[in-house]
Amino acid sequence: MLMRRVDLGLDNDSCTCFDGALGNLSWDSPNDAGEVLMNTNNIFQIVLFLGVLLVFVKPLGAYMARVYSGSAFFANRFLGPIERLVYRISGIDSQAEMTWKLYSMAVLCLSLVSFLAVYLIQQFQGFLPLNPDGFSAVPHDLAINTAISFMTNTNWQGYGGESTMSYLTQMLALTVQNFVSAAVGMAVLISLVRGFTRRTANTIGNFWVDFTRGTIYILLPLSSVLALALASQGVVQTFSPPQIVPLLEPLVDADGKPVTTQAISVGPAASQIAIKQLGTNGGGFFNANSAHPLENPTPLSNFLQLLAIVLIPAALCYTFGDMIGDRRQGWALLAAMGVIFVPLLVCVTMAEQQGNPSFGEMEIDQTASAIQSGGNMEGKETRFGIVNSAMWAVTTTAASNGSVNSMHDSYTPLGGLIPIWLMQLGEVIFGGVGSGLYGMVIFALIAVFIAGLMVGRTPEYLGKKIGAFEVKMAALAILLPCATVLVGTAFGVVTDAGKETIFNPGPHGFSEVLYAFSSAANNNGSAFAGLGANTLFYNGMLGLAMLIGRFGVLIPVLAIAGSLAAKKTVPVGPGTLPTHTPLFIVMLVAVVLVVGALSFFPALALGPIVEQLHQAKQGSGS
Amino acid sequence: MFAQLRTATLLLLAITVLTGVIYPLVVTGVAQLLFPKQSNGSLFRENDQVLGSELIGQAFASPRYFWSRLSATSPVPYNGNSSGGSNFGPLNPELKKSVDARIKELSGTEPLNKPVPVDLVTASGSGLDPHISPAAAEFQVSRIAKARNLSEEVVRELVVQHTEGRQFGVLGEPRVRVLRLNLALDQVPQKK
Numbered sequence: 001m002l003m004r005r006v007d008l009g010l011d012n013d014s015c016t017c018f019d020g021a022l023g024n025l026s027w028d029s030p031n032d033a034g035e036v037l038m039n040t041n042n043i044f045q046i047v048l049f050l051g052v053l054l055v056f057v058k059p060l061g062a063y064m065a066r067v068y069s070g071s072a073f074f075a076n077r078f079l080g081p082i083e084r085l086v087y088r089i090s091g092i093d094s095q096a097e098m099t100w101k102l103y104s105m106a107v108l109c110l111s112l113v114s115f116l117a118v119y120l121i122q123q124f125q126g127f128l129p130l131n132p133d134g135f136s137a138v139p140h141d142l143a144i145n146t147a148i149s150f151m152t153n154t155n156w157q158g159y160g161g162e163s164t165m166s167y168l169t170q171m172l173a174l175t176v177q178n179f180v181s182a183a184v185g186m187a188v189l190i191s192l193v194r195g196f197t198r199r200t201a202n203t204i205g206n207f208w209v210d211f212t213r214g215t216i217y218i219l220l221p222l223s224s225v226l227a228l229a230l231a232s233q234g235v236v237q238t239f240s241p242p243q244i245v246p247l248l249e250p251l252v253d254a255d256g257k258p259v260t261t262q263a264i265s266v267g268p269a270a271s272q273i274a275i276k277q278l279g280t281n282g283g284g285f286f287n288a289n290s291a292h293p294l295e296n297p298t299p300l301s302n303f304l305q306l307l308a309i310v311l312i313p314a315a316l317c318y319t320f321g322d323m324i325g326d327r328r329q330g331w332a333l334l335a336a337m338g339v340i341f342v343p344l345l346v347c348v349t350m351a352e353q354q355g356n357p358s359f360g361e362m363e364i365d366q367t368a369s370a371i372q373s374g375g376n377m378e379g380k381e382t383r384f385g386i387v388n389s390a391m392w393a394v395t396t397t398a399a400s401n402g403s404v405n406s407m408h409d410s411y412t413p414l415g416g417l418i419p420i421w422l423m424q425l426g427e428v429i430f431g432g433v434g435s436g437l438y439g440m441v442i443f444a445l446i447a448v449f450i451a452g453l454m455v456g457r458t459p460e461y462l463g464k465k466i467g468a469f470e471v472k473m474a475a476l477a478i479l480l481p482c483a484t485v486l487v488g489t490a491f492g493v494v495t496d497a498g499k500e501t502i503f504n505p506g507p508h509g510f511s512e513v514l515y516a517f518s519s520a521a522n523n524n525g526s527a528f529a530g531l532g533a534n535t536l537f538y539n540g541m542l543g544l545a546m547l548i549g550r551f552g553v554l555i556p557v558l559a560i561a562g563s564l565a566a567k568k569t570v571p572v573g574p575g576t577l578p579t580h581t582p583l584f585i586v587m588l589v590a591v592v593l594v595v596g597a598l599s600f601f602p603a604l605a606l607g608p609i610v611e612q613l614h615q616a617k618q619g620s621g622s
Numbered sequence: 623m624f625a626q627l628r629t630a631t632l633l634l635l636a637i638t639v640l641t642g643v644i645y646p647l648v649v650t651g652v653a654q655l656l657f658p659k660q661s662n663g664s665l666f667r668e669n670d671q672v673l674g675s676e677l678i679g680q681a682f683a684s685p686r687y688f689w690s691r692l693s694a695t696s697p698v699p700y701n702g703n704s705s706g707g708s709n710f711g712p713l714n715p716e717l718k719k720s721v722d723a724r725i726k727e728l729s730g731t732e733p734l735n736k737p738v739p740v741d742l743v744t745a746s747g748s749g750l751d752p753h754i755s756p757a758a759a760e761f762q763v764s765r766i767a768k769a770r771n772l773s774e775e776v777v778r779e780l781v782v783q784h785t786e787g788r789q790f791g792v793l794g795e796p797r798v799r800v801l802r803l804n805l806a807l808d809q810v811p812q813k814k
Contacts, residue, residue: 045792082640085636086633086637086640089633089636090632090633090636091629092629092633102626105623105626109626109627110630110633110634112630113627113630113631113634117634117638160704160706162704163703163704171642173642175641175642175645176638176642179637179641208629208633211633212633212637215640215641219641220640220641223645224645224649227649228649231649231657231660232657232660234664235661236663237649237653238654238663239650240662243665243672243675245665245672245674245675246672246674247680247681248682248687248804248805249683249684249687251681251698251699254697259698262701262702263702263703264663264703265702265705266662268646268649268650270661271650272646274649275641287706288705288706288707288749291705291707291746291747292748293677293678293679294663294664298794299788299795300789300793302794303793356712356717358713358717358718359718359721362725363725363734363737364738364739364740364743365738365739365740365757371756372739372740372741372756372758372795372796373741373795374739374740375740377740377741377744378707378708378710378745379708379710379744379747380746381747381748382741382746382755382797383751383753383794383797384794384795385794385795388795389747404747405747406747407707407709407747409707409709409710410707410709410711411712412712413712413713504710504714505715506713508712508713528709529706611711614713615713
C-alpha cells in the first residue's frame with residue numbers, strides 16, 4: 001500500500017481484463033493478499049504458456065513426421081543439397097538399412113567420436129584461436145566429465161562457462177554436441193516407431209540418415225530463428241572480448257584496492273542458447289545459465305526459451321501418432337504427460353510464492369502485490385519473479401533440459417522436491433528430445449504388461465504382442481537409472497570425498513547429492529549448484545552415471561525396436577486393451593508415479609521431506 | 623566397426639562445420655547487422671562515453687543511490703566475469719545471517735518502520751540482476767530524498783519513469799532498472 005500516491009500504471013488495470021477470461025478469481029483481492037499463492041497473473045502466464053505450446057504441437061509434429069518418413073516436403077528444396085553433400089562427404093549410402101545391432105553400433109560410434117572431439121578441443125583450447133580470455137587446457141577429469149555430459153545430452157556443468165571455456169570450445173565442441181546429442185535422441189525414437197510400423201522386418205532404418213535429417217531439417221532451422229529472436233532481446237552474439245564499463249559507484253575489493261570498472265563477459269551466446277533449449281540440452285554459455293541477464297534478458301526471451309524447452313518433446317508425441325497411423329495414441333501420451341506436469345507446476349509455484357517461513361520473525365515483506373512478486377526470492381531474478389522461475393524449474397526438470405533461470409538450491413523444500421522427483425520419474429514427462437518419448441513408450445509397455453497380468457491376456461501395444469524380451473528390456477531401461485541414482489547418492493553421502501564439497505548443512509546437503517545423481521543418471525543436467533561438483537569424485541561418479549543413464553536406456557530401447565519390427569502385427573480384437581482412452585492414460589500415469597514414488601520415497605524422505613518438517617517446526621515455533 | 627567409426631568421424635566433421643562454424647557465424651553476422659546494440663551486451667553511451675550495460679547491474683552502497691539486490695559473485699559483487707547465486711538453502715543459517723546484515727545496513731542508524739521488500743534482502747540467481755522491484759525502490763525513496771536533500775515526490779517521479787511494467791502487459795514482473803535510475807538521480811539539481 002506504500003505506492004498508493006503514485007500511479008505506476010502497472011498491474012491492476014491490465015489484470016482485471018484477464019479475470020473475465022479465466023472466470024471469477026476473487027481470491028486475487030488485495031485484502032487477503034497474505035494468503036494468495038496463485039494470483040491472476042500467475043495463472044494467466046501459466047495458461048498462456050501451455051496454450052501457445054499446444055498450438056505448435058500439431059504443425060511441428062506433422063512436419064517432423066514428414067522429415068523422418070523420407071517423403072518430399074518443401075524444406076527439401078532449400079536444404080536437400082546440404083543433406084546430400086553431408087552424405088557424400090561422409091560416404092553414407094542413404095538407402096542402406098540397419099538391424100538394431102548395427103543401428104546401436106552406429107549410435108555408439110558417433111557418441112565415442114563426439115566424446116573424443118569434445119575432450120580434445122578442451123585439451124588444446126589454449127593453442128587454438130578465438131580464446132580472448134586466454135584460457136588454458138581444462139583439467140582432465142573435468143574435461144572428461146564435460147565431454148560425457150554434452151555427448152549424452154545431459155549438459156551437466158562442473159565448470160563456469162565464462163571462466164573456463166574459450167569461444168572456440170563453446171562453438172566447436174559444445175554447440176555442436178547440443179545438436180548431435182539431440183539428433184541422436186530423436187533418431188532412436190524414430191527407429192522405435194519403425195519397430196511398431198514394420199512387420200516381420202529385420203531392420204529399423206538408417207541411423208546416419210535419421211540423424212542427419214533431424215539435424216538439418218528440424219534443429220538447424222528452428223535454432224536459427226530462435227537465436228535471432230533471442231539476440232533481438234539482448235542475448236549477446238559477438239566474438240569481441242569482455243566489455244569494460246565504468247562503475248558509477250566504485251567498489252573496494254577484499255584487499256582494500258579500489259575497483260572502478262566492471263568487465264562483462266560476452267561471446268557467441270545466442271546461437272548456443274537457441275539449440276541448448278530446443279535440443280533439451282541445458283548447458284549454459286555463462287555460469288548462471290538462463291538466470292544470466294545476457295543469456296535470458298527479458299520476460300519475452302524467457303517465454304521463448306521456456307517454450308523451446310518443451311516444443312520438440314511435446315510435438316514428437318504428435319509425430320509418433322502420425323507415423324504409427326493412429327494420432328490418438330500420440331495425444332494419449334501427451335495427455336499423460338500433461339496430467340503429471342500441470343499439478344506439479346501449480347505446487348512449485350505455490351511453494352515458492354509462499355516465501356521462506358524462516359524469515360517469519362524478521363521485518364520482511366514477502367507478499368505478492370502489484371509492485372513486487374514477493375515469495376522466496378533468494379536465487380531468483382527480479383524480472384522473472386516467482387511464477388516464471390517456478391514454471392522454468394518444473395519445465396526444465398520435466399523435460400530433460402537442465403537449464404535454470406533461478407537457483408534451485410535456494411528453493412523451499414517442497415519447491416525443490418518436485419524438480420528432483422520429476423527427474424527421478426525417468427525424464428518421461430516431455431523428457432529429452434526423442435529420449436523423453438521413448439522413455440514414455442517404455443512405461444506404456446510396462447502399463448500394458450500390468451494390465452495384461454490383471455486380465456490374464458498377452459499384452460499388446462500398437463498392434464504388436466509384448467513378450468518376455470520386451471518386458472525385460474523395458475524393466476532394464478527403467479531400473480538402471482533408478483539404481484544409479486540411489487547407489488550413487490549412497491556413495492556420495494558415506495564417503496569423505498563425496499561429503500567434502502556439500503555446501504548446505506543438514507538435510508538440504510543430502511538433497512544436493514540426491515539432486516546431482518538424479519540429474520546425471522537421467523541426463524537432465526541441472527543442479528543444486530551449491531554442491532562443489534568439480535572434484536575428482538563427482539566428475540568421475542557423475543560421468544559414469546550419465547553414461548549409464550544414456551546408454552542403459554537407449555540400447556534396450558533399440559533392442560525393443562528390433563524385436564518388435566520382427567513381429568507380425570496382430571489385428572485389434574475384442575480383447576485388445578485400447579491405449580488411447582482416458583482409462584489407459586490413468587493407468588499409464590499411475591505406473592509412472594508408482595514406480596517413481598516407490599523407488600525414491602525413502603531417499604526423498606531423508607532430504608526435502610525432513611527439511612520441510614524442520615521448516616514447519618520453525619514456522620510454528622516462531 | 624571400423625567402417626562405422628570412419629563414417630561417424632566424417633559425419634561429425636561435416637556436422638561440426640555446419641553447426642559449429644557456419645551456423646554461429648551466420649547468426650553472428652545477421653545479429654550484428656540487425657541488432658548491433660543488443661548482440662554486444664546492450665551497452666549505453668552518453669557523448670560517446672560508455673556508461674554501463676542496460677542488462678548488467680552494479681553494486682551500490684552509498685545512501686545517495688538506490689541499492690541493487692544482493693550479489694553472491696566473487697571476489698566483488700556484480701562481477702560480470704563470474705556469474706552465480708548464493709545457493710543458500712532456505713534454512714541455512716548463513717542465509718539468515720546475510721539477510722540480517724542487509725536489514726541492519728538498510729536501517730542505518732534509525733530503526734525501520736516498515737517491512738523490507740524481500741528482493742532487497744536476497745541475492746539474485748545471476749548475481750548480476752539489473753533490476754529491483756518497484757516495492758524495493760519505493761522502500762528506498764525516503765532515504766535517498768533525505769540524503770540528496772530532494773523532495774520525495776521528485777525521487778518518486780524518477781522511479782516511476784524508470785519502471786517497466788510486464789512485457790506486453792503480461793509477461794514477467796514489473797521492475798526498476800537501478801543503474802539508469804541512479805544515473806538519472808545524479809542529473810537532478812539539488813535544491814538549496
